[in-house]
């Protein structure tokens with residue numbers, strides 16, 4: 001039995017309880033007590049001092065290998081980013097180089113306090129091993145396209161065989177990753193729906209992420225992107241749509257009515273599209289909205305503390321209402337609601353007895369993070385990933401004093417930086 005004590009414990013439970021001071025007790029991989037320090041069972045005590053202990057953050061949309069491309073696609077006019085700027089760079093790198101990028105991408109996320117990721121990219125059959133080796137909790141999906149559907153579906157089946165779809169049994173599980181509604185037509189999407197039923201897998205897809213996607217789908221089937229997905233049964237609680245940047249208010253309401261999971265990536269949307277996704281409408285209609293960083297090439301980091309702040313700011317601007325999306329709600333989006341979108345809320349996302357010990361501790365003793373009069377505001381608007389001091393997944397400490405315990409940071413960075421130089425060309 002181990003007991004972690006901290007000045008503040010943010011539970012994100014049903015009542016948003018905060019314990020000051022607080023503690024949690026961990027037996028193996030499971031939380032067995034959460035509350036004031038004097039209510040803890042006997043055990044080895046680690047006192048985290050002037051810090052906040054919170055549920056590990058949940059990144060509902062990322063592409064870990066794209067760590068390699070940070071800074072290579074800057075300030076691009078709308079409509080040019082993916083095909084004209086990113087794709088030529090991607091063609092320059094090998095699968096081994098993508099694996100090297102994924103290693104340090106996962107490390108970046110862990111060091112920033114993220115304990116769960118939904119990761120999707122090409123070559124996921126190889127990349128997934130790097131994700132798994134990092135220790136982060138993950139759902140991995142191989143990107144499927146019409147242009148290479150048979151091979152993509154075979155790779156997806158291999159991933160499903162290797163990692164399964166039972167998060168209670170495996171820290172890494174597999175999902176199905178059709179790329180988007182323009183690059184995957186109805187035939188592939190119907191096969192995805194059937195495969196998801198057969199294997200009990202979640203589906204991850206980009207939705208209405210660009211004007212070109214909206215125009216292509218409209219020309220092909222005469223529908224908006226959301227209606228096109230709905231027609232093949234892929235607006236549903238076991239589907240996570242990323243972005244939704246170009247959804248109309250009516251489409252957002254449809255996504256919400258189906259109880260769809262949404263990966264909201266506000267900094268990526270702002271930087272690549274200069275747009276704000278209709279999150280208030282999605283939330284009001286019943287969507288389960290988590291936060292995602294998207295790739296390091298998009299925004300240019302994988303820091304969910306920063307993402308919470310940007311989400312708060314852009315929706316205050318977009319609604320003209322400074323009281324929109326309060327800080328506690330943003331913390332919930334980055335933890336429990338993200339876990340709900342990924343189908344993991346029975347395991348992680350809040351600090352409650354019986355859940356897995358996925359925790360992040362952030363320092364609240366620096367000039368930038370004191371005084372702490374309001375811990376939720378502090379976490380959203382004052383704290384950054386670089387303030388993370390410790391991280392646990394399944395009770396295993398993966399970050400101690402801001403350094404990884406499992407990974408050799410210097411070695412994996414050297415390999416990844418060499419790969420990044422080749423990506424630059």
Ligand SMILES: [Zn+2]
Pocket residue numbers: 061062063206242294295
């Ligand atoms: Zn994406």
